[in-house]
Structures are given as structure tokens and as C-alpha cells.
Amino acid sequence: MSTGVRTGLAELRTAVAEVPDPEIPVLTIADLGILRDVRWAADGRPEVVLTPTYSGCPATEAIRSDVTARAHAVRPDARVVVELAPAWTTDWITEAGRQKLAAYGIAPPSGNAAHGGSGRPGKVALTLGRPPAIGCPRCGSSDTELLSRFGSTPCKALRRCRSCAEPFDEFKPL
Amino acid sequence: MTAVVAPSADVAEYAIRLGDDALILSQRLIEWSAHSHEIEEDVALANIALDLLGQARSLLSYGGSYSGKSEDDLAFGREERRFTNVQLVELDNGDFAVTMVRQLLFSAYQYELYRTLESSVDGQLAAIAGKAVKEVAYHVEHAGGWVLRLGDGTELSHQRAQAALESVWPFSYELFGDDELSGRIADRGVGPLPSLLRDGWLGTVQPLLAEATLTIPDDGWRPGGGRSGLHTQGFGYLLAELQHLHRSHPGATW
Numbered sequence: 001m002s003t004g005v006r007t008g009l010a011e012l013r014t015a016v017a018e019v020p021d022p023e024i025p026v027l028t029i030a031d032l033g034i035l036r037d038v039r040w041a042a043d044g045r046p047e048v049v050l051t052p053t054y055s056g057c058p059a060t061e062a063i064r065s066d067v068t069a070r071a072h073a074v075r076p077d078a079r080v081v082v083e084l085a086p087a088w089t090t091d092w093i094t095e096a097g098r099q100k101l102a103a104y105g106i107a108p109p110s111g112n113a114a115h116g117g118s119g120r121p122g123k124v125a126l127t128l129g130r131p132p133a134i135g136c137p138r139c140g141s142s143d144t145e146l147l148s149r150f151g152s153t154p155c156k157a158l159r160r161c162r163s164c165a166e167p168f169d170e171f172k173p174l
Numbered sequence: 175m176t177a178v179v180a181p182s183a184d185v186a187e188y189a190i191r192l193g194d195d196a197l198i199l200s201q202r203l204i205e206w207s208a209h210s211h212e213i214e215e216d217v218a219l220a221n222i223a224l225d226l227l228g229q230a231r232s233l234l235s236y237g238g239s240y241s242g243k244s245e246d247d248l249a250f251g252r253e254e255r256r257f258t259n260v261q262l263v264e265l266d267n268g269d270f271a272v273t274m275v276r277q278l279l280f281s282a283y284q285y286e287l288y289r290t291l292e293s294s295v296d297g298q299l300a301a302i303a304g305k306a307v308k309e310v311a312y313h314v315e316h317a318g319g320w321v322l323r324l325g326d327g328t329e330l331s332h333q334r335a336q337a338a339l340e341s342v343w344p345f346s347y348e349l350f351g352d353d354e355l356s357g358r359i360a361d362r363g364v365g366p367l368p369s370l371l372r373d374g375w376l377g378t379v380q381p382l383l384a385e386a387t388l389t390i391p392d393d394g395w396r397p398g399g400g401r402s403g404l405h406t407q408g409f410g411y412l413l414a415e416l417q418h419l420h421r422s423h424p425g426a427t428w
Binding site: 055 | 214215217218220221222224225226227228229231232297298300301302304305306308309312315316
């Protein structure tokens with residue numbers, strides 16, 4: 001029995017891990033770190049656990065429905081649940097995910113997540129642009145500037161490269 | 175969802191208060207879409223509104239679960255007097271300075287609130303706050319940057335930022351008003367007593383306003399009543415826009 005059980009979860013994980021983010025389709029939910037767990041629930045049914053990136057991210061619902069469809073294809077009794085805690089952070093994006101982002105033209109999140117490290121928001125409120133250099137994903141220059149902390153999706157900021165003059169998205173640290 | 179225990183009546187009412195604040199400010203901010211002075215700002219305000227909407231959905235879903243109501247039931251099905259948001263979040267957007275000063279005052283409050291709620295004995299509120307606090311840190315940064323630029327900018331921008339602060343500041347007191355419910359919530363370790371958040375809030379807001387060369391008004395006027403369902407004149411119009419589609423087509427889904 002236990003062997004069968006383990007196989008079941010592994011198959012389920014494989015089935016759902018490659019679901020892409022609808023807004024950044026080069027990334028899978030496994031790359032993003034939002035596929036939190038695949039486990040047996042107390043009632044004996046398999047459970048896929050997801051966590052949202054931002055509270056209001058509209059992609060969450062699309063991802064949930066894609067994951068549910070793929071999970072049901074291999075395990076009709078599978079359940080998909082969403083857990084908020086511990087809160088998702090960009091630190092959970094895998095190394096493979098970071099490389100895919102850069103290749104796609106989005107600067108991966110820099111260093112450690114903003115919250116927790118920098119403490120109170122007032123300290124960062126007075127400066128536009130922050131010290132760590134964000135490399136341009138097109139030409140590689142580190143001479144870039146922040147245009148807006150908010151971009152085309154909740155998870156991105158908008159930057160511009162001073163060397164090649166191209167604007168680009170940055171996956172902002174959260 | 176896993177192991178989310180239904181809240182008590184008090185916790186439900188409390189969650190709905192916080193959810194109403196986020197929902198109504200989100201609705202106000204969306205009015206800026208396609209009206210900002212630059213496209214980046216349109217996008218920024220829409221993103222902040224979206225974060226707030228996400229927080230509102232979590233809080234209203236949780237609060238509504240006590241009485242079997244969905245987030246939609248609460249957002250679209252209640253009359254004006256049943257909303258318990260503070261009046262600050264429903265104020266007309268005014269000019270850009272009013273919107274940004276209001277955002278700074280509210281986001282700095284939400285930051286203090288969520289930081290404390292992260293250690294709530296209520297697991298679901300703690301989880302919602304743990305996510306939201308990171309989003310709100312960006313809101314404070316954005317609004318703070320604009321208040322600084324407007325206050326310490328040109329003569330005209332300073333004048334309008336000062337006028338904005340004078341019109342909005344009196345409404346900030348309601349954020350820190352204690353009542354019976356907040357007392358019971360605090361006694362049980364569910365959430366902070368609102369009045370205790372004000373020092374931390376001032377610690378963020380005061381130095382920023384000083385650097386922006388803005389003067390905090392002190393005329394003693396402290397409007398309130400939102401928590402008990404009393405709202406300003408513009409609130410009915412806001413609700414009409416928020417609710418009319420749902421009320422025109424009850425139960426419709428897509």
C-alpha cells in the first residue's frame with residue numbers, strides 16, 4: 001500500500017508541476033515556488049497545495065483551474081487547496097526560474113525579499129531607486145534606473161536601461 | 175481550503191471592518207484609471223487597487239463565513255449603512271495630491287495594523303496580514319515618494335499638497351478610534367487596540383510630512399462614524415457604481 005501511495009503523489013506532482021503562469025508563460029508553478037505541497041489529506045484524498053503570489057493576483061484563479069484540470073486527469077479524487085501562510089516570497093523562485101525570467105527579458109528579483117530585511121517602510125520611502133544594481137536583461141548593463149515600482153502585473157516593476165535605452169520589466173522582490 | 179476555522183461573531187465583524195476599508199479604497203482608486211497624468215501612474219494606482227481588492231476578498235470571505243455569506247454577498251448586497259469602513263477611504267479622490275496624501279495616511283496605518291496582526295491568535299487573520307503587509311510596504315513607498323515630491327516641489331504643488339493634507343488629516347483620527355468591539359478583539363489577542371497603532375504610524379508619517387515641508391493641521395475637527403455605518407455624502411454614489419451590475423443581474427456569473 002505505501003508504495004502505491006507514494007507513486008500516486010509523485011505522479012500527481014509531475015502532472016501539475018508544469019502548469020505555466022498565464023502572465024509569464026515561461027515560468028511553471030514549480031519555478032515560481034507557488035506549488036507548495038502535494039500530500040495526502042486526513043480523509044485519504046490527495047491534495048495539491050498552492051499559495052498565491054500577491055493577494056489580488058488574477059492569475060491565481062486561472063492557475064488553480066488549470067491545476068485542478070490536470071490533477072483530475074490523473075487523480076479524479078484530487079483536491080486543490082490554497083494556503084496563505086507562510087506568505088509567498090520571491091526568494092522561493094528557483095534558480096531555473098530566475099534563468100528563464102532573464103532569458104525571457106524580465107530581470108529576476110534581486111537579493112533577499114524587501115520585507116523583513118529593510119524593516120519599516122518609512123526608511124525606503126524617501127528614495128527613488130534602490131542601491132542593488134538590477135542588470136538589463138537585454139544588454140547586461142548594470143546602469144539601469146527605476147521608472148515605476150508598479151508594472152504590467154502586480155509582481156513586476158518597470159525599469160529602463162541607460163546603456164541600450166530599452167525599457168524592461170523587473171520581477172520585484174516581495 | 176484547509177483547516178480554516180469559522181470565526182466567532184466578533185472576529186467576523188472585525189474582519190469585515192478591515193475588508194470594507196480595503197474594498198472601498200480599492201473602488202475609489204480605480205476611478206483614476208485612464209485619468210492619471212502619466213501611464214505609469216495609471217498602472218501604479220490600478221496595481222495598488224488590485225492589492226487592496228485581494229486583501230478585501232480574503233477578509234470579507236473570512237468574515238462572511240460566520241454567517242454563510244460570500245464575499246460577493248457582502249460587497250454587492252449590503253446597503254450603505256451596513257458598511258463599516260472608515261470615512262477616510264470613501265472620500266472623493268479630489269486632485270492627485272488628495273489621493274496621494276490619503277494613500278500615505280491609510281497605507282502607513284495598514285502597515286502598522288498588518289504588522290501587529292501577523293502575530294494574531296487567529297490563524298487566518300495572521301495569514302492574510304502576513305501576505306498583505308509586504309504589499310502595503312510598496313504602497314507606503316509609492317505614496318510617500320509622491321507626497322515628498324509634491325510637498326517639496328513647486329509653489330503650486332506645495333500649496334495643493336498642503337490643502338490636501340488639511341482636508342484629509344482630520345479623517346485619520348477615525349483609524350485609531352477604539353470601541354467595544356475593538357476592545358474585545360484586543361482582549362483576546364486577535365487584533366491591536368487601534369489607538370495603540372497611532373505612535374508607530376506617526377513615526378512613519380510625521381518625518382515624511384516634515385521633509386515634504388508640509389504642516390499638520392490642528393483644528394480639533396475629528397469626523398467619524400464610519401465604523402457604525404455613518405458615511406459621507408459621496409459614499410452612496412460610490413456604492414451605486416460598485417453594485418449596480420450585480421443588482422441589475424442578481425446571481426449572474428461568468
